[in-house]
Amino acid sequence: MIDDELVLLNPGPAGTSPAVRNALTRGDLCHREPEFTDLLLSLRSAIPQALGVHHTHESILLTGSGTAAMELAVTNSVRGGRSVLVVVNGVYGDRLAQIARAGGITVHEVSPPGAGLTSWVTPVDPEMVREALVAHPDVDAVACVHHETTTGLINPVKEIGEIVAGTGAVFVVDAISSTANEDQQLSEIHADFICGSANKGLHGLPGLAFVLCSDKGVNRLFEVPARSFYLNAATHLNAQRKGEVPFTPAVQVCYALDEAIREYHEAGGFAARTRLYRDRASLVRRAFDRLGLRILVDERYRGNSVTTLRLPDGVAYRGLHDELKKRGYVIYAGQGGLSADYFRICTMGEIPWYRLEMLEDALEQSIEAVRKL
Numbered sequence: 001m002i003d004d005e006l007v008l009l010n011p012g013p014a015g016t017s018p019a020v021r022n023a024l025t026r027g028d029l030c031h032r033e034p035e036f037t038d039l040l041l042s043l044r045s046a047i048p049q050a051l052g053v054h055h056t057h058e059s060i061l062l063t064g065s066g067t068a069a070m071e072l073a074v075t076n077s078v079r080g081g082r083s084v085l086v087v088v089n090g091v092y093g094d095r096l097a098q099i100a101r102a103g104g105i106t107v108h109e110v111s112p113p114g115a116g117l118t119s120w121v122t123p124v125d126p127e128m129v130r131e132a133l134v135a136h137p138d139v140d141a142v143a144c145v146h147h148e149t150t151t152g153l154i155n156p157v158k159e160i161g162e163i164v165a166g167t168g169a170v171f172v173v174d175a176i177s178s179t180a181n182e183d184q185q186l187s188e189i190h191a192d193f194i195c196g197s198a199n200k201g202l203h204g205l206p207g208l209a210f211v212l213c214s215d216k217g218v219n220r221l222f223e224v225p226a227r228s229f230y231l232n233a234a235t236h237l238n239a240q241r242k243g244e245v246p247f248t249p250a251v252q253v254c255y256a257l258d259e260a261i262r263e264y265h266e267a268g269g270f271a272a273r274t275r276l277y278r279d280r281a282s283l284v285r286r287a288f289d290r291l292g293l294r295i296l297v298d299e300r301y302r303g304n305s306v307t308t309l310r311l312p313d314g315v316a317y318r319g320l321h322d323e324l325k326k327r328g329y330v331i332y333a334g335q336g337g338l339s340a341d342y343f344r345i346c347t348m349g350e351i352p353w354y355r356l357e358m359l360e361d362a363l364e365q366s367i368e369a370v371r372k373l
């Protein structure tokens with residue numbers, strides 16, 4: 001992030017450092033050459049290592065957005081004639097269910113009680129997952145979003161993972177907006193498929209995603225029928241184990257991720273990254289309180305990056321967005337049914353600290369300016 005640039009306060013693609021962007025210019029490289037094999041093998045171990053799951057999980061690297069990782073994990077985790085249980089309390093949980101249906105997989109859903117918004121601001125009770133597993137013995141996979149970017153809510157993946165681990169089902173976790181930046185250690189959640197992307201908490205560029213598979217996950221992916229050609233997990237894994245890729249990869253974006261992971265370790269790794277995100281969240285949330293902006297999600301359930309805020313009276317999202325953009329900040333609309341009354345501010349990626357300190361004034365001025373329109 002360069003000082004006079006727009007600060008991206010959207011939940012990805014996140015702002016990146018000059019060195020990460022410059023990594024794109026390392027040069028052209030054919031993915032059939034040994035130099036790419038070295039890069040691929042290095043990333044395959046560096047990603048799980050950065051997230052503390054290198055002793056237990058094996059990487060599948062994908063050229064595609066985070067949704068490609070979700071789709072690979074969901075469609076490669078359920079054997080023929082079985083079903084998936086999906087936790088739904090936001091847009092991304094709903095997407096996991098839609099992906100399964102599109103792949104011809106029977107879906108059972110569990111959602112926190114209450115209609116609409118009420119169920120979206122509540123983490124799912126793990127006991128509901130236990131009961132659903134008893135009610136549907138054909139469930140072969142349980143899928144859950146760790147950090148629901150729709151609202152900024154954290155689901156209890158560790159507790160759900162403990163329940164799933166005691167069954168024959170595998171546990172698919174969408175950690176796309178939580179990898180590296182949320183407090184939960186991914187090594188503790190018993191996930192068999194962890195979905196992530198390069199351009200959120202790891203501060204790489206968009207275009208690469210990954211699925212980290214446990215032994216149970218690897219065994220499972222070899223047992224499922226092929227439901228997709230491009231997103232066939234066995235095809236990717238068999239090739240990547242040999243240092244190859246089945247399709248043309250985003251080579252230069254791999255360079256950028258390699259640089260982003262180098263910077264991540266240089267800055268202190270997981271402990272430092274999560275501390276940074278916690279500190280940012282408390283800085284901006286104190287400012288929101290002073291400005292009288294209401295945060296949607298209860299303090300107990302909030303993650304470290306996304307804050308969903310009620311639009312102040314008389315302030316429409318588009319006007320607020322445009323005024324803040326004039327002052328150097330890009331904010332993000334509410335998602336799904338939240339778009340009319342809420343907006344989001346996400347402190348993800350490379351952001352100079354002083355620009356976050358200046359956000360309060362920019363918000364105050366922008367709200368006043370919209371009210372005068």
Ligand SMILES: Cc1ncc(COP(=O)(O)O)c(C=O)c1O
Nearest residue numbers: 065066067092147149174176177
């Ligand atoms: C939790 C979560 N899952 C999945 C996705 C989808 O990622 P992409 O837009 O890169 O496909 C996002 C994107 O913001 C997300 O936040």
